[in-house]
Every structure is written in C-alpha cells, then in structure tokens.
Ligand SMILES: [Zn+2]
C-alpha cells in the first residue's frame with residue numbers, strides 16, 4: 001500500500017478510530033471535549049496517562065510541632081514574641097489619640113440656619129442692658145444665653161456661671177446639667193453632687209439586691225448618709241436606684257450606648273415564702289414596672305395568721321411590693337378579704353361527709369377544696385392609689401406547688417400584682433411620677449393624670465396580643481386618708 005494513496009490513508013486512520021458506540025459510552029475529560037471534536041491518533045498518543053498518575057497525591061504528613069506553629073503563625077504574626085504585645089501600630093496610635101471609642105452617634109446633627117449672623121446687633125447693645133435682661137431670667141436660661149454665642153459670652157462674662165454655682169441655685173444647676181445629657185453618653189448625672197460622673201460599668205450595669213454595694217459611677221458622696229442616692233423601694237431587700245431609671249430611659253431616648261435596656265432590669269427572687277418577679281417596660285418615654293408577688297395560703301386563717309402572712313416582722317411593711325401610700329386606704333383590708341375566699345375543705349370522713357354532701361346538694365353549693373375561688377365585689381376590682389401612679393390587683397389563684405418533685409400538687413395562692421409608673425428619668429425632683437411613688441409630693445392626682453387609660457392596660461397590651469379582659473378600677477383610698485403610720489387602723 002503506497003503512502004501517498006489518499007484512499008489507503010483514510011482507511012488506516014478509520015481503523016484506529018474508536019467505534020461510534022464506544023464514543024458515546026466512554027466518559028471523556030473536559031480537555032478532550034474542548035480541544036478536539038474527534039479523537040485522532042496523535043491525541044490518543046499524547047492523552048494517554050497511566051492510571052496511578054491520575055490519582056490525587058496525599059500531602060506528606062508534617063510533624064506535630066510544625067503543625068502547631070503553622071496553626072498559630074497567622075494569629076500571632078502581629079504579637080511581640082517576648083512581650084506578647086500587639087505590634088499593630090495603627091491600633092497603638094488610635095489608642096493613644098482616642099481615649100473613647102468613636103461613634104457616629106456622637107456627632108450631633110447640625111441644623112443649617114440661613115439667617116444672617118446677629119452678632120453685630122448683639123454687640124451693639126451695651127453690657128448694662130444685657131445685665132438688666134438677664135436679671136429678668138432664671139439662672140438656667142442665663143447660662144444657656146451666655147453659651148449661645150461668643151459675643152454673648154464676652155458681654156455677660158463669668159456672672160451667669162458664678163450665679164448658677166451658688167448653693168441656693170442648686171435646682172437651676174441640675175436643670176442646666178440635664179440639658180447636657182445627650183452630649184455625654186459615657187457619663188451619668190449624679191443628683192447628690194450635681195455633677196456628671198464617668199460610668200464605671202458602662203453597658204454592664206446590673207440591678208442588684210439592696211444589700212449589694214453596686215455603684216454605677218465613682219462618687220465622693222457614695223457613703224454619705226446625709227446625701228443618699230435617690231432610690232425607690234420595690235419590696236423587702238429590693239429597690240431601684242434612680243440611676244437605673246436614668247439608664248433605661250436614656251437608652252430609649254437616645255440609643256443603647258447611653259444606658260441599658262428596660263428588659264434587662266427584670267428579676268425573679270424569693271423573700272421568705274413569697275415568690276416575686278419584676279418586669280419593666282418603657283411607654284411614652286416613662287419607665288413602667290410590674291411586680292408580681294405570690295404566696296401559697298391555707299384556708300380559714302385567723303386575723304393574726306393573716307398579719308403574719310402579709311407583714312414582714314422586720315419593718316412591718318407588706319412582703320409584696322407596695323407604694324409609699326399603702327397604709328392610707330383599703331389595700332391591706334382587700335388582701336385580708338381575698339384570703340377569706342380560699343375554699344375550706346370539709347371533713348369528708350364517715351357520716352359527716354355524707355351529711356355535708358347532702359347539705360351542699362340541697363343548697364346548690366360545691367364545697368370542693370380545689371375549686372376555683374370567687375372573690376367578692378370588694379376584693380375583686382383593681383385598685384388605684386390616688387396619690388401616685390400605682391395600680392394593684394389582688395387575686396386568689398390555683399397554682400402548682402413544685403416543692404415536692406415526686407407529686408403534682410395544686411394549692412391556692414394569693415397573687416398581688418402591682419403596676420407603677422416610675423417617671424421619665426430626667427430628675428428625681430422634676431419627674432412628678434417618681435416623686436409621687438416615693439411619697440415626696442402631695443400634688444399628684446392619679447385619677448386626673450392617668451384618666452381612663454390604666455397603667456396595667458398599657459403594660460399588659462405591650463406583651464400580649466390577646467384582648468385583655470376589662471376590669472373595674474376603683475380608688476384604693478376612697479376617703480383620701482392621709483397620715484400613714486400616725487393613724488392606727490392600718491395594721
Ligand atoms: Zn456624685
């Protein structure tokens with residue numbers, strides 16, 4: 001066969017070609033698909049690889065020490081091997097220049113004012129005239145005026161600042177300092193000192209029991225009993241300092257960096273036989289508090305047993321949470337009335353039981369010891385303190401007693417729920433709700449201020465999507481009695 005015969009060459013190459021049927025069955029690599037549409041003799045020769053070469057070669061095993069070094073090389077590359085310090089110079093320079101972390105929230109929005117500058121007209125008036133203007137203003141407004149522009153600051157001099165620093169103008173000084181609240185996220189206004197202190201546990205502030213020393217800032221008056229930090233008594237051994245009301249309301253008003261969330265203030269604790277739980281919520285910039293106090297009760301208690309159950313022997317305050325006006329009014333009588341509604345189990349042994357059941361059947365009465373108790377028209381309605389924004393609900397409920405883990409036991413319990421409005425957290429002197437809850441003002445009238453919208457309704461509607469059953473709210477103190485402990489009908 002001659003090599004230049006075209007027919008002979010075609011037939012030879014055709015003979016080396018794989019069959020059509022084999023082409024479809026064979027799985028070809030991606031390289032052969034892109035390089036040539038049909039397999040030729042040359043491609044068969046160069047594309048051939050022994051089967052062992054196609055297998056992935058496993059990496060060589062490395063010594064454990066080398067593996068350990070490789071693992072930590074990346075993370076430790078910026079650390080000094082001798083001192084363990086960070087060698088990142090950018091971080092070092094930033095730490096030197098910025099004492100506090102930068103946050104875009106710190107830059108306050110500056111509103112554009114297109115009016116022509118008024119410095120010339122301010123400067124045209126004599127200092128005497130400015131002094132007679134400031135004589136008509138209160139010290140807070142005078143300081144604000146002096147700080148409003150350089151010209152006014154030069155005209156008024158140091159006079160407004162010395163005036164506001166006088167002890168008799170302490171209230172005006174606090175009013176001025178409250179205006180700076182937005183500019184100082186890392187500080188908190190201390191009311192006994194009238195100064196802003198640096199927050200010592202920034203963002204980590206936790207509400208602690210009363211016996212735990214828990215300062216949120218370093219204050220020279222920390223242990224001064226003559227100038228105590230304002231606080232509100234929640235229950236025995238528990239109180240809320242005003243600083244926590246400030247932190248919660250500031251966080252809501254500005255941003256979370258200014259304080260802590262209201263949810264983080266909630267606590268559960270036990271006091272003697274009472275189980276307590278508190279929860280907080282901010283509505284319209286004011287901090288609302290709910291404290292639920294619960295205790296298992298026995299039926300048919302005598303009056304002395306009721307007093308033992310309700311009052312603490314240490315300070316003769318109720319175990320449950322109450323406002324400063326609990327002695328004036330019907331709150332304790334309502335609790336005693338509710339305790340009378342705990343069903344009394346009847347002795348069901350022998351003939352007595354048969355007789356009792358017969359009597360019940362005749363009277364149409366169910367004398368089941370585990371029956372759901374019904375309360376009367378006196379203890380069932382919700383009560384509102386007329387002198388402070390506080391509402392109470394006293395209930396007798398069937399509750400699971402979990403003290404014995406081996407048996408499921410349901411018992412009757414008295415549940416006293418208190419809702420209070422602790423104010424907007426600006427100042428303990430100007431926030432009338434705070435002052436009223438602590439019994440420091442007599443000007444507050446809760447029925448006039450709250451109107452038809454109950455604190456309990458606002459609070460519960462924030463947590464439940466169901467409709468809240470309407471309850472009648474009546475005054476806790478219908479006769480507007482005052483005097484507290486001086487009267488002898490409170491015990
Ligand atoms: Zn202080």
Ligand SMILES: [Zn+2]
Nearest residue numbers: 337338376379
């Ligand atoms: Zn009753």
Ligand SMILES: [Zn+2]
Nearest residue numbers: 323325385388
């Ligand atoms: Zn009250």
